[in-house]
Amino acid sequence: MKVGIIGAGRIGKVHAENITRYVPSIKIKTIAEVFMTDELKEWANTLNIENVVSDPKEIFNDDEIEAVLICSSTNTHSQFIIEAARAGKHIFCEKPIDYDIEKVQQAIEEANSAGVKLQIGFCRRFDHNHRAVYDMVQNGKVGKPHIIKISSRDPEPPPIEYVKVSGGIFYDMMIHDFDMVRFLAGSEVEEVYTQSSVLIDPAIGEAGDVDTAVVVLKFENGTIGVIDNSRKAVYGYDQRVEVFGENGMAFNNNDIANTAVFCGEDATTYGTAYKVMWDRYTMAFAEEITAFADAVVNDKEVPVTGKDGLYPVLMAAAATKSMKEGRPVKISEIL
């Protein structure tokens, strides 16, 4: 299968490199990037990418290209989904589709009517540790979930310039956890309550955002979810999930780089968490693209659908509203 990639920023490059290494069934024919540089061309050359262009239309108009990966900035996602759908290309789009719910819905509808596949880039579903917990839930070991807890903390806050335009912590960070909690719960969220603080950097507060947040979710089936986010965990990237249910509890410990332990006079120590997200989720990124290729080539359902792209945005909107109004907010107030 030949694909085109739109956007050659960080995530676009990660996908291109992963495809070259781990996804032999995909050949990247073209990469489109408006900010063209010589370095970019050189990099594309090392990956044997045929065309490096600045206009995505060259991808949409290329009959050989079956699918596109949309890795450009969030505000362009929905428009590119629509164009790709109209061009009959299958679509892998980075999360979130958009901050505007109507645009999200419109994009999903266009993909549906065009009959093309649309997969959203929630890579954590493909992480081996989260997947192992998910499998324990799916195979019935846990029974009906009662409480789902997710901790998700970044090593460092993003630049303030990014905070100002990202839509805030619920859209740029907790959106992953909103997806994960739905993935684990197997039920939809009815109500959202947010408690939050600015404890790490006052500049984040001045930019209108928070840096520490806890969100409580009530699911339709009575399951209660809790997500906590922090912009700064000095010990590194911290990602853990726990599903407590009628038959037991499945959880994962945070991932670390190796199993070595040192027993010294004053302390027993082992490795710290990953300090860089890309190190931790390398194989998860590769797995999601492999699954996308499998869905396209073998005409299967994609594992992360347009609806899976919409709901976390609804939850982010509700969480933001709850924070602002200091009360629980129903998803039905957002839709």
Place this chain on the structure above:
Amino acid sequence: MKVGIIGAGRIGKVHAENITRYVPSIKIKTIAEVFMTDELKEWANTLNIENVVSDPKEIFNDDEIEAVLICSSTNTHSQFIIEAARAGKHIFCEKPIDYDIEKVQQAIEEANSAGVKLQIGFCRRFDHNHRAVYDMVQNGKVGKPHIIKISSRDPEPPPIEYVKVSGGIFYDMMIHDFDMVRFLAGSEVEEVYTQSSVLIDPAIGEAGDVDTAVVVLKFENGTIGVIDNSRKAVYGYDQRVEVFGENGMAFNNNDIANTAVFCGEDATTYGTAYKVMWDRYTMAFAEEITAFADAVVNDKEVPVTGKDGLYPVLMAAAATKSMKEGRPVKISEIL
């Protein structure tokens, strides 16, 4: 120091036995229990307790007795505190002091005016695992706490008859966690939000209570706390705390009975959690009485004060109100 114990139910017996074994500085002179039986007398005899009486007055009127342990039913606590205070006895009282905040306050004031020591039985503060996390917070390793998480789950729901009179999950179960979260935070709670469900036994719902609850707390200093409770964890007694702060995270794993691991063909297994609270917290019960004896004998501040008895009751009231009204409730609304 000679003491009298009021109430020879489960907890009264546990204290009596622990004192005999682990607290050589205390001699139990008298135990008072309204429901007198031959078995009780026999049991008291094996512990060399001099007097087994049905009227607590025999304790209050005994000049040799310096301190009383109030282990009777909750509705008698405040009255016995007052009587003991007036008799000039130091007081160790099981939690909670009362469900009625005025009664709690009155009891504390009487103890204060009488100049006697009053320690509340929040035993978990003395558990070696929770204490180790507390020490990490106290010695500055964690820095300012940002998020505090407590999981607390029982192996089995109590009898429905108990649920009907206990005041509900926030008073009979989460009260321990309200104490623990204050202990770890070093700040007072401002606002409480509850999300809850009946997922384990509909009879609990019919009795007006819930069996699964998540409470979010906002502290005065901005720290956010989250407590989750379940009436039934099939794998046993689950008690974990986590303090995430500016310099790192301190947490404890759930306690298990031994360090043995089995690597078999299909699974690696290790021991399950304790199924019985008394097995898990044996030494914590002993430590709290040792600390009480130390405070009395050496005229020190007790480690769990009357105020420490009051605040968890305020939090339980706020949590209950939040559950009923579906909104965050400020502690100032309760007081």
Place this chain on the structure above:
Amino acid sequence: MKVGIIGAGRIGKVHAENITRYVPSIKIKTIAEVFMTDELKEWANTLNIENVVSDPKEIFNDDEIEAVLICSSTNTHSQFIIEAARAGKHIFCEKPIDYDIEKVQQAIEEANSAGVKLQIGFCRRFDHNHRAVYDMVQNGKVGKPHIIKISSRDPEPPPIEYVKVSGGIFYDMMIHDFDMVRFLAGSEVEEVYTQSSVLIDPAIGEAGDVDTAVVVLKFENGTIGVIDNSRKAVYGYDQRVEVFGENGMAFNNNDIANTAVFCGEDATTYGTAYKVMWDRYTMAFAEEITAFADAVVNDKEVPVTGKDGLYPVLMAAAATKSMKEGRPVKISEIL
């Protein structure tokens, strides 16, 4: 059951205190100690021990006393066993019975002919962690053992004066592991090979001993055992066993004081091992005496027999001979 204790050194006191706390079925009537002091009398008083005497005969001649605990120095064990047996007392004797195999055998025979019970103080069999591994072997989870590994390391070497008279590392330290490996293997040792070094303190070498030793054991049923000992583990008391067999592996991690973990910027840290043996094995000491009381009172087989006292001494003799001669030594060469 009333008992007498011979020897009020460290281990004698530990047993006396444990009996008072944890073994309600035993009453210590008399303690005999040649080096009498006022402190000793005072200490005995706090435990309500009736008689503090300097001559063990007062124990042997007391008809009320059913059993003796021999806690005196090793060179007196076999003689006291014989005297106690002849006086018709059941016997708990600290390990080892003696360094001289003939004396060991004679003592065992005297106890046998007198029809009294003789239990040897190999306390580690009663440690909850080792016991959990043992249970996994006994209940068939592991299947036939193929390889048994024991690590056993002390926080500090004993005083050189002790090293000079203790019989060496195989008699004063590894003797515990010789017992443990037989306990786990369920088979007798045929051959012993020792490799050793002086790596910690040259003075230990000058005293004729080693401080680092590895012993390989071949059992009659083909199982291979490996024991490693070090006189100095800076991180504390390290005691681990591993039984690898046809159906899996049972092992234990070293015991630590609590389950708390700290995730800091540069390291993840948890508690170090116990630095003091008595802290680690408190309950094991209590359990062995409880088992002895149970055997005497209910006329059961003792859990650590005279034969269990003899074989580790044979293994220590073989290990010492192997070290000196640089070759594997058969147990049959010793007997």
Place this chain on the structure above:
Amino acid sequence: MKVGIIGAGRIGKVHAENITRYVPSIKIKTIAEVFMTDELKEWANTLNIENVVSDPKEIFNDDEIEAVLICSSTNTHSQFIIEAARAGKHIFCEKPIDYDIEKVQQAIEEANSAGVKLQIGFCRRFDHNHRAVYDMVQNGKVGKPHIIKISSRDPEPPPIEYVKVSGGIFYDMMIHDFDMVRFLAGSEVEEVYTQSSVLIDPAIGEAGDVDTAVVVLKFENGTIGVIDNSRKAVYGYDQRVEVFGENGMAFNNNDIANTAVFCGEDATTYGTAYKVMWDRYTMAFAEEITAFADAVVNDKEVPVTGKDGLYPVLMAAAATKSMKEGRPVKISEIL
């Protein structure tokens, strides 16, 4: 750098695929395999390997090829090393070089005189977990090593036909551990003692080999090493190292596929060990080739030298002799 690969069996294919994925600085120009098949050609085609030939001479005679990877059967290694050296090619050779010590020495000398680099394929040195322990030793945390323990167990015995020709467990399996223990010790072995059994399959004994073996090593600096091997661990591939030294202990836990844990009613369960070596050491294989490329391209010392290839063979010879003669054997008896 262009390379040729000799041998397209299991390990040859693993290296070819790893190079394609993970070692962008290497281009495989030619692969030579005497047993040519259509499947092989097709496989080579998917990796864009230009030439698939049956005669290794086509590699030796190709001026464009700078280095060869010798992945053929062990009995051909030394001859191919000599031919490659004479053709001026740098050499990566799978372990062991040969069972015959003279042939090993001759091969090393030829590579030396030809001035080509020779790296031996001891991949475990590049495993992230073993490397982390090695780093702790190298950076001085452990101090001088006193005891080094290695456990190494395979999920299943190899076919009996292989056992008959492999040279035995010390040459085909423990050879890796002989390399690892030298790597960790930083000292050479003086003496070797073997204890062994046939406990898994009598056919292995009939073929003249053992299936369970423990080897004790004495190093020149006094360090004691212990290696245990089993042909069959039902729970999967078990690889652990432990370095105990004057300042502490560095060890690793066995590697498992993910960090998920399940707490059920009767057991707490987590993932089993890898059942397939290639899954476990994927990145180690990639790392060793990356290091080889780095050594060739940047003219550095290879990380596993010819001497590192020779010494494990000496240790295997000594271990075999010790097993046969039932006594410790000095390395000096072998050389």
